[in-house]
Amino acid sequence: MSAPEGFLAAGTTAGLKASGKPDLALIVAPEGAVCAGTFTTSVVRAACVDLCAERLQSAGGRARAVLTNSGQANACTGDRGLIDSLRATQAVADLLGLAAEEVLICSTGVIGVPIPMDTLIGGLDPLVESLSSEGGQAAATAILTTDLVDKQIALEAELGGRRVRIGGIAKGSGMIHPDMATMLGYLSCDAGVPADLWQAMVRRAVQRSFNAITVDGDTSTNDCYLAFAAGEPLGPEHFEALELGLTAVSQHLAKAIARDGEGATCLIEVQVEGATSEAEAISIARTICGSSLVKCAIHGCDPNWGRIVAAAGRAGVAFDPEAVALWLGGFQLMQGGEPLAFDRAGASSYLRGRQAGAYLQDDTVAIRLAVGDGPGRGRAWGCDLSDRYIRINADYTT
């Protein structure tokens, strides 16, 4: 996150979490930074999300810093939620010499629980003091709640004779502790881009990454992705390359979240092609990723093509069922809308092999579905559904 030129980050322990793990993170962008935000579409959203959205809108897509507290989601906390968010950002602004309007805040943790404000405020001095260009790792750790691993990435490219870097961190979607708000993501880039163009690029990247993953179908109250860009203006001829990098970073983080889904033993990647549009392809792919029956079948190493095509059929997208072709890894299961004879034991063994894969190794179950000969193609990611998911979410009593 702090790899791009001029960005600072920090992560510390203020005492907000009962576990004693790091719980406060701060990211500071260089002067003149533009910031694009995408937020949960839930009607029930935390006060901090409202504040971020409002500040970005009234500042025309500009911001300088974002504070993250993990432990309390500050959702469903009434008027106090907004009052606490305002107070926290004012305190950070004072310490950094910024206007409060330039500071954003994201909260993640238990819904319905307010932030212990004295603890948070008390933690700000050491947090600001530890800001550095090497602070990305500490920030990536401090935003976690029940995640098993941190999620970060940095990319570097040569654009127009100069080095451009993009960094990103994210958290989620453990929800091992009930009532957790799931997903947060931050991205930094050291190239200057006009605010409206940056916003459009980020929106497209999010459609192809965070909005294409699903773990359990439950949208959180605090979902938030903030992408900062600041630095020498980049020539328009490099915008396409920049967007490719932006999308790659976003997809890496999104896939890391799906892979770390509760009880998951593998990552599922569904690629749909031949649809009318990319949006329709992603919609079909995400419906397949979200099907409990498909997720269970994959967990059970069952090459169950019927469940995959049935899920595609209910995605709300029109296609010709007789044009359907389906592949699982290297095995073709359907052609012309009908099942093919295939090596069932081999396909099952392919699925078993993905589950045995360790983190970030070859743990990806690849499903490819053709639904016609249209130009639309898109991907989505999810994970399998295991007994452990039920136990994680049923055994814990708030």
Next chain:
Amino acid sequence: MSAPEGFLAAGTTAGLKASGKPDLALIVAPEGAVCAGTFTTSVVRAACVDLCAERLQSAGGRARAVLTNSGQANACTGDRGLIDSLRATQAVADLLGLAAEEVLICSTGVIGVPIPMDTLIGGLDPLVESLSSEGGQAAATAILTTDLVDKQIALEAELGGRRVRIGGIAKGSGMIHPDMATMLGYLSCDAGVPADLWQAMVRRAVQRSFNAITVDGDTSTNDCYLAFAAGEPLGPEHFEALELGLTAVSQHLAKAIARDGEGATCLIEVQVEGATSEAEAISIARTICGSSLVKCAIHGCDPNWGRIVAAAGRAGVAFDPEAVALWLGGFQLMQGGEPLAFDRAGASSYLRGRQAGAYLQDDTVAIRLAVGDGPGRGRAWGCDLSDRYIRINADYTT
């Protein structure tokens, strides 16, 4: 199903199921019967569903009989699917002295497997011979696949000085055997109603029953609900009462399906009030019923209000989060959008009590959510999500 005057039904064993259980059912309606059908919205649907929809449309909502074969869904079977459906209905029509166009067919069972037609045709003679006004029970049994119990009901009312009866049977949604097509339902009524009015009544009843249940979010390729009405025309002053009965029968059958959901230990009923419209209220209620996190929490006896309100927030319906109030059984958990202090042990014990309930006893977890002061109210039904659901759907390999 055969309780209403003039209706005949039968259920027999033709040998379509490996288990040797009953697998052929026939329902015959009196001359002049109107028939309203509602079908799966899946793009991938079985040939028999296409045939039913087309015949009902070209006959202006009239039909005389419906054959059901259980064991093979006849979905994703290519041209052969339609050819077999045509042949089966022609054979039934010949035996009953009807035109083929007056006969419908529904199939349920494994996707991608064609019907063993010789076996089916060979079973038609004994099936037709056993038609009787007492055949409802046999038909209710023969349409089952992996259901644990049959689902049937008959209601009787005095309307305009005469007895009117409504009967119904349904199957689903076991899917214990992978690739099962889930839901079939049939309704009979011995009052005459104009076809277009009947269709409108049935459509509304389905919105308030079958379209308001969810077990695992996966829409089947063969879902079908057929409602027949035949008899003395009923005066318009009794239509409202008739629709109430029609809705009650449909809701009973729909709830029976949710209650028999895979691995379920209780029925969940969510009532939403204060929405802008009934459709929006049902939409919020069904989203809550379908949330894996809510289902797991209830299975774990966790009065987890945060998950309920978070699910409501992502239903795609606008409401004021600060107007939210929530009850679980007799316990109020939220008011004015914020959590209340409540008897956590008591609420947990309430949930535990529902799960202990035997079939058709007090096994209903009641959730009531107010989202404002609008006139819209509606209900939806689902079931909890247990380890057994995963094992049922992961352990079996097709």
